[in-house]
Amino acid sequence: MKFTSGNWLVREGFTINFPKIIHDMEVNDDGITLYAPCKDINHRGDTLDGPLLTIKLTSPMKNVIRLQTWHFKGGAKKYPNFDVQDQKSDFQVDENGDEIIFSSGNLTARINKKPFGMEILNGTTTLTNIDGKGLAWITGPEKKTYMRGQHSLKVGEQLYGLGERFTPYVKNGQSVDVWNEDGGTSSEQSYKNIPFYLSNRGYGIFVNHPEKVSFELGSEVVSKSQYSVEGEYLDYYIINGPTPKQVVSRYTDLTGKPDLPPAWSFGLWLSTSFTTDYNEETVNHFVDGMAERGIPLSVFHFDCFWMKEFEWSNFIWDERNFPDPQAMLKRLKDKGLKICVWINPYIAQKSLLFEEACEHGYLIKRTNGDVWQWDLWQAGMGIVDFSNPEACAWFASKLKVLLDMGVDSFKTDFGERIPTEDVVYHDGSDPYKMHNYYAYKYNEVVYNLLKEEKGEKEAIVFARSATAGGQKFPVHWGGDCDSTYEAMAESLRGGLSLTMSGFGYWSHDIGGFENTATPDVFKRWTAFGLLSSHSRFHGSSSYRVPWKFDEEAVDVAKHFVELKNSLMPYLFRTAVENNQTGIPVMRSMLLEFPEDPLCDTLDRQYMLGDSVLVAPIFNEEGVGSYYLPKGKWTHLLSGKTVQGGTWRKDKYDYFSLPLFVKENTILPRGAVSNKPDYDYMRDVCFHVYTLQDGKEATATIYDMDGKQAGEIKLSRIGNEITVKHDMSGNPFSILLHGESIQSATSDDWSNDKDGAKITFHATNESHTFTLK
DSSP states (O other): OOOEETTTEEOTTOEEEOOOOOOEEEEETTEEEEEEESSOOSSGGGGSSSOEEEEEEEEEETTEEEEEEESOOOSOOOOOOOOOOOOOOOOEEEEETTEEEEEETTEEEEEETTTTEEEEEETTEEEEEEOTTSEEEEEOGGGOEEEEEEEEOOTTOOEEEEESOOSOSSOTTEEEEEOBOOOOSSSSOBSBEEEEEEETTTEEEEEOOSSOEEEEESSSSTTEEEEEEESSEEEEEEEEOSSHHHHHHHHHHHHOOOOOOOGGGGSEEEEOOSSSOOOHHHHHHHHHHHHHTTOOOOEEEEOGGGSOTTOOSOOOOOTTTOSSHHHHHHHHHHTTOEEEEEEOSEEOTTSTTHHHHHHHTOBOBOTTSOBOOBOSSSTTBEEBOTTSHHHHHHHHHHHHHHHHHTOOEEEEOOOOOOOOSSOBOTTOOOHHHHHHHHHHHHHHHHHHHHHHHHOTTTOOBOBSOBOTTGGGSOOBBOOOOOSSHHHHHHHHHHHHHHHTTTOOOOBOEETOSSSOOOHHHHHHHHHHHTTSSSEEEOOSSSOOOGGGTOHHHHHHHHHHHHHHHHTHHHHHHHHHHHHHHOOOSEEOHHHHOTTOGGGTTOOSOEEETTTEEEOOOOSTTOEEEEEEOSSEEEETTTOOEEEOSEEEEEEOOTTOOOEEEESSEEEEEOSOOSOSOSOTTTTOEEEEEOOOTTOEEEEEEEOTTSOEEEEEEEEEETTEEEEEEEOTTOOEEEEEETOOEEEESSSOEEEETTEEEEEEOSOOOOEEEEEO
16 A cells, blocks of 8 residues: 655545654563654643554564554454464663663664654664654545554665565565465466565564555655555564574564475376366376386376366266276375375355355355355355364365375365455454465365374475465465466566565476476476476476477486485475474575675575575576576586686586585485485485585485484595594495595595595494595
């Protein structure tokens, strides 16, 4: 919502009221409360008439300040609200004349009483300022009121996040309404809206409102970021870093850490696609075709038409194409596959479940008591009311039947087209607050069922819609994209924006969803997709098996699936760390290299974990254009080492792309390449890349339950390297890329074209070796 017209004028019909002074202050056990009239108080008569803002500062956890502002506090309580972990951290309050200082850890709010203003600091470094107009109560047309927060933007400051957004990656200059919509990947709309942004200055802002939040980030006022909500109350958190990683970690401390997905989910998923014709024969043709061509497959997904047309959702297999689904699922699972099926939270009027849902009050209603129905998507469909615990249990019971048949996971599609007008929820939820939050409730119900039935280590959904906190229920994918390089690039922008918003995992439709990619685009997208946290072939009106494109696509798919599976000891370690810290698996360059200003705007490359750089190719010429931060980088596939701190352009065939490992990295590679779930300790090879003099590097191996199973440390002094490890008696090897050994305390070593290789047998002894 924009309130001004240029620098000096307020838009017609609006009045902006902002605090002039702090007139009074109260300190209590959980924080401080400030009383700020919206006019100067020169005598007692000035205390009459006019608004006063109540401002409360608390600290829910160390290095986080919560700032709540009210105009009127007497409004009825509205819900739902985000599940925020408020731990009530220690804080310190100091008053010095006209200044109040509120501190939590290294984060400080320095408040000026007259005139009102606030400086936010990390230690002695100013992060941002709230000037005299930075908090406001605004009246508008039709008697609507709004609350606005506003922060200064420093020179060179860049903002990121706000969920999965396909617009420019840096959000400066954009006006964004946080409002879930089904808009595809080529518009300003988003399936996953998160009212959180991160600054490259090392702080984040989380606006604690599930309803629509309007952001103007360097747009309405180019030197300010602002956010507003309708009503009489504004609630937001200022989150200190000072590094971007620490900001994301603290944000996920507040809103929830992602669960650890099962190891099998990192393998390749293959879908029937959407509107294609398929039955068990088609499915077997694709599954067997992948096996015959040596392409490892982990999950088979049945999209919408596993159910009868006009009956979504009834959760009943279409007997015309699948006469014995349980036996079919067993046959597929006997081939080593996991099974995923498509669902959504809508119940079509033709569905066998519609009458049952109506009778028991399981669907959202209108104010006159009718079921809320429309024809957008399914004819006469109603929408499951997840505010009703009985409806949640009913919905889960229908899915449990599928789990008992052999289904392992659900693609939780839709959840964005949730009405707000003429709507009544079972528990009295406010329809505007529920619009975005519906996605959270929907995925929570499905995810919790999977945890109950499959076990905590086996639960995974493939979700499209989300809001803050939805990261707790992995995995999410990017929605409906076209089959072009432009759509591939916009998908990556969306994924990087989402992972900057606290989400640990992200996938996308390899080759695009709408239309059909050229073989060129499909092969390049295959490399990108299999170097993402999760990987799925899926489309709309055409099949996405590689041989439908060309025979080379088959070899490309096999090459990158096997590569990803071999990287699982590294990728699963990164997933475990995401569960512990909230740092995403796929991450923006800024997160890993915040000290390098050239990384601030990079949106066509990313880090996969902390050590591997990926730059997908977005052109028919096969040219990879990318930036390497300072240090030595080794190409993962060719072994060539180059010096960073520069932009590069190189040409690649379809079996390669800019894929580099940074220096001082120990990258564990598994001995298995035909599946993602295996014993990562068995015969693992630790690949060592340009270990620098005076440096130490560590690699940890986790088992598939997320427990630490082994660890290795290498340190280098001059040409001498010392190896210490605890591998529980498991044999393993070390490959030092680009190095040659002169002597070693172990006899089992050799030098070859890739480097120096040492094999360790069942021993926990330390070893040293000298390089030539």
